[in-house]
Amino acid sequence: MKIQQAHPHPRFNAAGTKVVFTSDWTGYCQVYEAEGPEFRGCRRRSRRAREPTEGEQHVANETCRVAAALAAAWIGGPATGGAEAGAGMTFGPGDLCLLVGERASLVERRAADLFAAEVRRRTALDVPVGSVARAKHALVAGTAASGDEASAFAEQRPEVAKLGPDGYCLATTPDANGRLHVVGQSPSGVVAGLGKLLRLARYAERAVVVPAVTLTDTPQLPVRGIYFATHFGNFYHVAPLDEVDRVIEDFALWGGNSLTVWFDMHHFSGFDDPAAQAHVGRLKHFGETARGLGMQFGLAFLANEAYNTSPEPLRAKWLPGWPHYHVELCPSKPEGLALTGKWQAQILSAFPNVDFIWTWPYDQGGCACDQCKPWGANGFLRASEQLARLYHERFPEGKVWLSTWLFDSLSGAQGEYAGLLRYLREQKPSWLGGILGGTHGDALPKVLDERPDPERYPLTCFPEISMYQMSPWGGCGANPLPGFCGRLMDNLRERTPFVRGRIQGGWPYSEGIYEDLNKFLWSQFFWSPGRPTEDMLAEYASYYLCPEATADAVRLFHLLEETHPRTNWRVRNLAQAEEAWALAEALDARLPTWAKASWRWRLLYVRAAIDHVLKSNRHVTAEARSALQPLCDELVRLYHAQNTFIRPAPLPTPKDTANLALDHPVRVSSTHPECADSERMLTNGILAQDDPQDFWVHDPSKEKTAWVVVDLGESKAIKEVRLQFRGLYGQFWFVPSSLAFEVSDDGERFQQVMTSQAVPKEGSEYSPDLRTCEIGMKGRYLRLTLGASQHVAPPYPGALELTEVEVYGP
Secondary structure: OOOOOOOOOOEEOOOOOEEEEEEOOOOOOEEEEEEOOOOOOOOOOOOOOOOOOHHHHHHHHHHHHHHHHHHHOOOOOOOOOOEEEEEEEEEOOOOEEEEEOOOOOHHHHHHHHHHHHHHHHHHOOOOOEEOOOOOOEEEEEEEOOOOHHHHHHHHHOHHHHOOOOOOEEEEOOOOOOOEEEEEEOOHHHHHHHHHHHHHHOEEEOOEEEEEEEEEEEOOOOOEEEEEEOOOOOOHHHHOOHHHHHHHHHHHHHOOOOEEEEEOOHHHOOOOOOHHHHHHHHHHHHHHHHHHOOOOEEEEEEEOOOOOOOOOHHHEOOOOOOOOOOOOOEOOOOHHHHHHHHHHHHHHHHOOOOOOEEEEEOOOOOOOOOOOOOOHHHOHHHHHHHHHHHHHHHHOOOOEEEEEOOOOOOOOOOOOHHHHHHHHHHHHOOOOOOEEEEEOOOOOOOHHHHHOOOOOOOOEEEEOEOOOOOEEOOOOOOOOOOHHHHHHHHHHHHOOOOOOOOOEEEEOOEEOOHHHHHHHHHHHHHHHOOOOOHHHHHHHHHHHHOOHHHHHHHHHHHHHHHHOOOEEOOEEOOOOOHHHHHHHHHHHHHHOOHHHHOOHHHHHHHHHHHHHHHHHHHOOOOHHHHHHHHHHHHHHHHHHOOOOOOOOOOOOOOOOOOOOOOOOOOEEEOOOOHHHOOHHHHHHOOOOOOOOOOOOEEOOOOOOOOEEEEEEEEEEEEEEEEEEEEOEEOOEEOOOEOOEEEEEEOOOOOOEEEEEEOOOOOOOOEOOOOOEEEEEEEEEEEEEEEEOOEOOOOOOOOOOOEEEEEEEEOO
């Protein structure tokens, strides 16, 4: 494969007749000179020539820019061919139609309609679609089998016969009959080819510039998928069907060929629940959309999944720290395994076409009983075997992918990878089609390279592009992660060769539209793993925003990643927020109308605006709340998130100035080394619902109990103390067994006020409400002693935590 690595620096000469550029496609960086395009407005005109209109000049300048870019970028082309660029054409009203063959498949016809609709949306130019040419020039789109014209083109061009699966050939220099061609090896190749041409073209009012390019391209990886997490009221769960369809269509135009969805049982009381039936219908619609674009469609299953009405005696055991719905079933109980199978069979039977399934271990899922542990190498495999059998009874040719998500990372579940590899070596399961490697970080576990028979059990990946370093997911708008994605891509590139026994592609994990750029990056990586990330960013910016502002947009993407890590309204680093905001404002003024109004740009713009507000005002001020509210409201509208947690966090609660402890000094007996200086958070007025990362934790390696002393500055009457305890996974965690309160005027001699064991029970349902303790004494110093922790199991056994200490007078 040859990829342009040198920076092109394309330049036209003064007459506009030649373009000079750099390229390293021969293996050495060289300077090249090529004849420039014969476009309107590109060359110098004689004084007698008519001056072009503003619209014509814009299109002409764009055409010249495109020609330069095409000449400089991807000169070597992909593995199956190459790229050539030359003169292109500007098409106005009545100049161009789209010709599909008389034998074209529904996929090819759908791709043609999408191409025409996108041109119309951007330019108001109508490009008729049909089997009969209705303009001087016609773009022929299809496979060689779809019609006579595509077939004749394929016979004349030997490179078409060399295309690999889903590859395409673009030849957009009009032939003697005025034909331009997009010919695919498959209907999916036609979709991808038309998508590429859309991204190469340039747009103006009632005009489209089609560059004259000859390009053959074939995807290198066979699995180019996306996973829609269709649950929890996220975008895929609640948005209008046509909006989700548009996301699927765009993904297919990017070259994607696989969609996975999940029927999350725990939302429903049973398969006959009206809400469950409605959701099945929704997922079937997405499957029809995907298959109508030439994509495969698959279902994800938790191996021991259950409805929220599952029988309690059959439920699985879980351990603290396990993400669990607490309704899953134990497969070591025969009735539990049978009931899980019955429910899974109902779901499978509801879908007419399921090309593959996933069997998933955790998040949610799992069982920690003695008969099932370690889950990933024991109970999970037995439950997965049953699921695979049920699936193959209905879809004999389908493929089963086994996920290793969270393997060896939860308490009480070590040895899962080792057990899985042993199972593959000894059992050689025929039901298993491949491994879906789970990773929350920027590297795929190396242990997966040690699996036996890697060609029989190929490896795919599951890039986490939705939740990384952010809570709530998408709560502040777009989350561009080019650096994070790039590091994982580099890790995967090291596992060459890709297809034969190594990486066959994957499915990024998507919770909504806010990670659109990340989706695009992975679709392009799976198509061509060697392609530089910066090239992908530039293509996205040029197509979805503005060609003239590509460099600024790419810079904005990187800046937004630098300010990305956040929890609610706490942002780790806002140093680049002002530069990002300045770029966003400048870009907003330059974008064409259609791009400026698009949800893709609005999510980027809102994100920059939110960071600007947080940098300027901090999140706890009245000014910040006033500025943030309309931005949050826009995100809720874009996500259709009126009734879901995948939305902006609630605006912070104003600090209560009646709190006598607010921002006053605190001393503690110890602080955990991983949370150094966290004691200052005890009196900063920030509650858990505003920032769940704002808490103090003591050091259990030094002491079983702990004390906290708050200095009120002077002796004051204390009516009551209010405490907020720590919550995780919807439950109370790290709770003391008792409380004791003392007051002092000098900080040395304390008088005991009260003791209490009225504390939350560890593991009970969490509530952020503050617990009130009556004091009724006067003093400058308040000392709170926390009894031994109720939390005795990993992680952090014996730890004590508090979120906030508030003190109030009469």
